[in-house]
Amino acid sequence: MTSESNANNGFSSEAEAALAKEAGLSLSGWQQEVSRGLEFGLEAAASIGDRSIPTFSRGELPHYAGINTFLKAPYLEDVRKVGEYDVAVVGVPHDSGTTYRPGTRFGPQGIRRISALYTPYNFEFGVDLREQITLCDVGDIFTIPANNEKSFDQISKGIAHIFGSGAFPIILGGDHSIGFPTVRGICRHLGDKKVGIIHFDRHVDTQETDLDERMHTCPWFHATNIRNAPAHNLVQLGIGGWQVPRQGVKVCRERATHILTVTDITEMGLDAAADFALEKALDGTDCVYISFDIDCIDAGFVPGTGWPEPGGLLPREALYLLKRIVREAPVCGLEVVEVSPPYDISDITALMATRVICDTLAHLVVSGQLPRREKPAYIHPEAEPEMAGDWR
Numbered sequence: 001m002t003s004e005s006n007a008n009n010g011f012s013s014e015a016e017a018a019l020a021k022e023a024g025l026s027l028s029g030w031q032q033e034v035s036r037g038l039e040f041g042l043e044a045a046a047s048i049g050d051r052s053i054p055t056f057s058r059g060e061l062p063h064y065a066g067i068n069t070f071l072k073a074p075y076l077e078d079v080r081k082v083g084e085y086d087v088a089v090v091g092v093p094h095d096s097g098t099t100y101r102p103g104t105r106f107g108p109q110g111i112r113r114i115s116a117l118y119t120p121y122n123f124e125f126g127v128d129l130r131e132q133i134t135l136c137d138v139g140d141i142f143t144i145p146a147n148n149e150k151s152f153d154q155i156s157k158g159i160a161h162i163f164g165s166g167a168f169p170i171i172l173g174g175d176h177s178i179g180f181p182t183v184r185g186i187c188r189h190l191g192d193k194k195v196g197i198i199h200f201d202r203h204v205d206t207q208e209t210d211l212d213e214r215m216h217t218c219p220w221f222h223a224t225n226i227r228n229a230p231a232h233n234l235v236q237l238g239i240g241g242w243q244v245p246r247q248g249v250k251v252c253r254e255r256a257t258h259i260l261t262v263t264d265i266t267e268m269g270l271d272a273a274a275d276f277a278l279e280k281a282l283d284g285t286d287c288v289y290i291s292f293d294i295d296c297i298d299a300g301f302v303p304g305t306g307w308p309e310p311g312g313l314l315p316r317e318a319l320y321l322l323k324r325i326v327r328e329a330p331v332c333g334l335e336v337v338e339v340s341p342p343y344d345i346s347d348i349t350a351l352m353a354t355r356v357i358c359d360t361l362a363h364l365v366v367s368g369q370l371p372r373r374e375k376p377a378y379i380h381p382e383a384e385p386e387m388a389g390d391w392r
């Protein structure tokens with residue numbers, strides 16, 4: 001178990017440690033970006049004093065300019081080359097699984113747009129993603145509106161491709177129905193290995209069907225039917241309130257998933273909650289998949305979501321749990337779901353999603369999981385054959 005005082009490595013405060021860490025970071029990624037900008041974007045007009053500025057914006061600056069990939073990462077048009085990168089961001093613009101407010105098909109766009117606000121550097125973590133990892137944006141999965149099952153097949157195929165390549169998948173939802181096909185895609189490349197799922201949410205999402213289909217209330221019923229993703233390694237953090245369907249609660253009880261409410265988490269303490277999540281998700285498994293529903297955070301911070309529920313985690317609580325988990329578990333992928341930009345205000349919900357993703361990447365760097373020096377041992381080189389009609 002880490003504590004904040006140990007994490008400061010002898011410095012008197014996190015801030016003092018952060019100041020020292022920054023001095024150890026390289027600038028070569030930035031310098032390459034400047035050179036590339038001047039070459040491809042032409043040197044600036046004569047009146048511009050800062051000669052690192054090109055005529056055409058290429059790269060991070062200015063933050064309001066440019067073509068909007070995630071963190072302005074290069075757009076990888078040829079997805080056959082995804083394995084050349086440490087991390088691949090992929091959008092899943094799908095909201096046919098929503099049962100109340102739609103709009104998450106615009107989630108990937110919304111997250112990408114506000115991600116342009118961020119620099120690749122984090123002060124407290126002492127990480128500069130531009131210097132330490134290679135990141136690409138492969139664009140979006142071609143989902144089929146009004147057909148969950150066809151969309152699921154597309155999503156599983158796409159995620160299996162990325163995961164099997166060795167690139168770490170960052171998945172921008174989309175509603176939570178995508179949790180089943182994303183996990184199914186990962187499981188296709190696990191061979192006989194197993195994955196634990198850590199699920200941040202206000203809702204259990206464990207019923208078999210909702211409105212007669214596999215909606216965003218259903219991913220874990222189906223994901224935990226896959227032999228590589230046992231239900232006893234499903235940890236559900238932040239559950240509670242007035243939107244938890246009783247048929248889903250019955251499934252949680254029958255399958256013995258591990259639930260902590262917001263009160264459980266705050267009363268036992270964040271470190272004890274993280275210890276619990278790590279212990280249950282890693283019990284007999286080889287890696288952990290993180291499914292982060294943005295609505296696990298109190299509705300006041302995330303208005304742009306499908307089923308807002310007051311009483312959720314504070315952002316700093318969720319981010320602290322995430323930090324402990326990502327630093328201490330072998331993480332095989334992250335999805336951030338249920339961001340619905342049409343209901344958002346000042347991009348605040350999409351910004352929270354961006355924060356979850358960037359923090360995860362930083363913790364993967366700090367824990368040595370990124371950059372990828374070799375493919376993690378849990379990735380099986382051969383994909384399981386696609387199973388058509390594995391439900392109904």
Ligand SMILES: [Mn+2]
Binds near residue numbers: 176202203293295307
């Ligand atoms: Mn939810």
